[in-house]
Amino acid sequence: MGCVKSKHRAPHEPSVSPKEKTSIHSGTTRASIRRPSASAKVETTDPAFVIEKDRPKVRSKQNEAQLKVDDAAGGRSRVDRTHGEPHPWAGTVPKGLEGEQVAAGWPSWLSQVAGEAIKGWIPRHAASFEKLDKIGQGTYSNVYKARDLETGKIVALKKVRFDNLEPESVRFMAREIQVLRRLDHPNVVKLEGLVTSRMSCSLYLVFEYMEHDLAGLAACPGIMFTESQVKCYLQQLLRGLEHCHRQGVLHRDIKGSNLLLDNGGMLKIADFGLATFFNPDQKQPLTSRVVTLWYRPPELLLGATEYGVAVDLWSTGCILAELLAGKPIMPGRTEVEQLHKIFKLCGSPSEEYWKKSKLPHATIFKPQQPYKRCLNETFKEFPSSSLALLDTLLAIEPADRGSAGHALTSEFFTTKPLACDPSSLPQYPPSKEFDAKIRDDEARRDVTGLVKIRARVRNSVLFTKIRPWHILCIMPNHEQLKHSWKFKAHLLWH
Known part of the structure; x- marks a missing residue:
């Protein structure tokens, strides 16, 4: 596979309770x-x-x-x-x-x-x-x-x-x-x-200090991740998770902005504000109000309070698909919509799962008609070696997701092109999701200002024939907006 586009980024922090979240590094x-x-x-x-x-x-x-x-x-x-x-x-x-x-x-x-x-x-x-x-x-x-x-x-x-x-x-x-x-x-x-x-x-x-986070890099125009690069990043993520899980730690908020990168290509898991200790041999109730919405597994959306490493592995599967697709794969706006997107892509749970899990919200969110799993059809453009790993990580039933150690043995990492060495990765200008948000906010404010100018100009009889490119002449310092789809959309004449 050639280069993989990775440009989209979550526009907001979906559905994590502010009482349960403290941002860490980026x-x-x-x-x-x-x-x-x-x-x-x-x-x-x-x-x-x-x-x-x-x-x-x-x-x-x-x-x-x-x-x-x-x-x-x-x-x-x-x-x-x-x-x-x-x-x-x-x-x-x-x-x-x-x-x-x-x-x-x-x-x-x-x-x-x-x-x-x-x-x-x-x-x-x-x-x-x-x-x-x-x-x-x-x-x-x-x-x-x-x-x-x-x-x-x-x-x-x-x-x-x-x-x-x-x-x-x-x-x-x-x-x-x-x-x-x-x-x-x-x-x-x-x-x-x-x-x-x-x-x-x-x-x-x-x-x-780490110069980048994965979400910030993915949002940078012109940055494209190769298949070798994706394998390198995912391999490092799984190794870090394997260590966390062996030490009895669940991260519970794996997402691009919490995966930091330095100029040497090293990836480090950060932001343990929602992390907790766990013992796989002793069941203890945990909160289901963790993990940013787009990366939250179905069992948490259904109110599960007994869970383990599978919650981090689901988020990892979302990251893998996002890197290969170039955008988040399930960007829900609400918990109901998120669960609907999950069922449409990954299929709805079996009747046996509904009965044995006894999840608090099962009766509310159980679909009337079962959904068929269509992961391979949806991502048919992905490298074939990635589909088996993706199928495991995005399994509806937590027990089927395996472990981070097991994921590291996937054929995805043994099939050419192999994961590149971190030191061979290209160096990028410092970029974090926080920076991308600032750029978006500034562009949004600029577009809003231009729209107001357009409204005033259109109300003037003298300039009734003005067109969008004339506004660029009025405000020539907004070069970046010329190629922005948001700008073009705002300047359409109806």
Whole structure:
């Protein structure tokens, strides 16, 4: 197979409850941005850089002032996590441990609730980082590109806000930290430290900086992924997932914007804000309100609360098909529409499945007429070796999806062209989904402005014969809009 187009990107964050989502490394939200000045300093406490307790701490009035501004900027804290999942560190931290951690520089509110998660780490100081740019924004967090002033290294800082310091909100973040500390794999993003201070109501997570995310690259005009490239990316994703699952971690939000890429072609799974620990031998109720809608498996849409690695494998199948098709394959707007799209493509579950699963929403969403599976017919242009793997990953019944390790043995990876070496992949300008959203917003505003001009001009008797290309002459600085289908559509005369 030749080159594969990959240009579409989710226009919004479909159907994930804001109470259950915190964006991690790259932009997973859709808000407009204000770029901080290059001189803005960051408040940072890093447990990954915790080698020496008496490291010199650089403070300045400017940095202190910037931190106060950052914290005053506010935002909603991660609260109302009411899905009832167990928190491994919900117990009280021993007073002795809490005292040691406060003495080491941790705020007492964090030590009281998340003491086990930060145990053995020492916070970095905010003054040792310089914010360079905002690269992502979530409901409860912002992500910045920053420079470590002690090493000169470029890092990503995820700032999480705790406005009211509710213990439940802090415990949820503690779980994310503990998950990240447990994972250690080349294809999983590395938590390098934490940044906070005794007087702060926010916390920064320090990550290695990655130049791209898969969704951002796919949205770039002119970028086409070859079959070898697709295999390389998918192979790395499956290896990272295999490690997560072996460590007893479900990611629960696999999508393009959470798959980061560096200039060396390495892919790393990021954003563990919805991740949880699981034990395949012990069934425990989990929330079904996870995974971004377009990548959410049918059992979660039907209200399943007992599930395992199959939820991540379904999302992986959606990613594979998206890379090969060049666009999302099931872009539903609501849960009902999403389930309908799944059944139309993958077939509806068997009667036996409906009976044995006893899913909460089965009676509501069960189709009156069964759908026939048409995966191979729909994707007949895909490489033939990919269809068997896709058929497995997008199986309606979770038990039929296998495991990440099993997927890695698929003939898709042993058939030529083979997966290329990551280091041989082309280097791209930095591109994240967050950047693509900004471009779209700017283009939308420009088009809106041009439409208003057109309306005013059309109301003028003097210019009743004006045509769209005349508007381009009036506003010649919008070169990119000349080739935009949205622009052309807006300028059609009826």
